[in-house]
Amino acid sequence: MYSFFDSVRPVPLTADDHAILGGAWTLGGFVGGLLCGYISDTMFESKRMPPIVLFSTFQAGAFLLLYALAPSISTPFLGVLVFLVSVFLLGNYTLLSYTVPADLPEDISASAVGLFTAVG
Numbered sequence: 397m398y399s400f401f402d403s404v405r406p407v408p409l410t411a412d413d414h415a416i417l418g419g420a421w422t423l424g425g426f427v428g429g430l431l432c433g434y435i436s437d438t439m440f441e442s443k444r445m446p447p448i449v450l451f452s453t454f455q456a457g458a459f460l461l462l463y464a465l466a467p468s469i470s471t472p473f474l475g476v477l478v479f480l481v482s483v484f485l486l487g488n489y490t491l492l493s494y495t496v497p498a499d500l501p502e503d504i505s506a507s508a509v510g511l512f513t514a515v516g
Contacts, residue, residue, distance in 0.1 A: 424482025432487030
């Protein structure tokens with residue numbers, strides 16, 4: 397991830413910049429995992445597909461913003477974008493890898509988890 401930012405930005409990232417972006421990624425994953433599950437349970441009555449579609453749509457938008465704005469924005473704003481990408485990407489991953497298999501019938505849940513782990 398950092399090599400992309402170094403290649404498109406006029407000044408390479410410093411060690412402090414790496415710390416900001418790494419922290420944003422980690423915190424975003426934590427927030428996304430909790431937020432996607434919470435939204436699924438409260439807004440969509442524990443249906444899994446609507447929040448996955450919602451987060452995937454926002455994920456695409458966040459990635460496009462990250463790609464378009466990475467060369468020109470300051471490191472703190474870049475950290476915010478990395479945080480948002482992580483929220484939507486890892487929120488989806490958490491919902492897909494942990495809660496969807498729990499909702500499947502017992503006879504196929506192990507196969508579904510194995511397939512998701514192998515592919516995803």
